Amino acid sequence: MSETTTDCLFCRILAGDIPADIIYESDTAIAFRDINPQAPTHVLIIPRKHVATINDIDPGDEEIVGSLYSAARDIAAAEGIAEEGYRAVMNCNEGAGQSVFHIHLHLLGGRTLSWPPG
Numbered sequence: 001m002s003e004t005t006t007d008c009l010f011c012r013i014l015a016g017d018i019p020a021d022i023i024y025e026s027d028t029a030i031a032f033r034d035i036n037p038q039a040p041t042h043v044l045i046i047p048r049k050h051v052a053t054i055n056d057i058d059p060g061d062e063e064i065v066g067s068l069y070s071a072a073r074d075i076a077a078a079e080g081i082a083e084e085g086y087r088a089v090m091n092c093n094e095g096a097g098q099s100v101f102h103i104h105l106h107l108l109g110g111r112t113l114s115w116p117p118g
């Protein structure tokens with residue numbers, strides 16, 4: 001698995017080739033607002049490393065993947081939704097709704113979120 005791919009939409013956002021409303025950056029991850037928000041707060045948190053799906057996470061990627069959750073914690077606090085509650089979810093493959101094949105944590109909040117999801 002290459003570190004970046006020119007045909008990956010999110011790698012192109014990382015490279016600055018495609019604009020995005022980036023609200024968070026760290027050594028391992030960035031976050032930007034979803035282009036089609038499903039909640040008042042809908043942020044996508046992605047690793048700088050290109051990993052296509054959860055199934056492609058390598059041994060040694062644990063720190064990178066963990067950093068997505070640290071970002072979710074900090075962004076939720078900054079968005080003012082930490083106490084009321086929010087959802088951090090990652091879809092894997094088409095059957096679960098994944099449409100962009102560079103792993104991303106959806107951070108959703110600012111409204112009541114029902115369970116189970118559709």
Ligand code: DGP
Binds near residue numbers: 020090097098099101
């Ligand atoms: P998923 O279906 O889990 O792979 O989520 C992909 C998300 O990516 C979806 O909620 C819409 C969002 N998205 C797709 N293209 C763009 C884009 O060009 N910019 C931004 N900000 N979000 C995008």
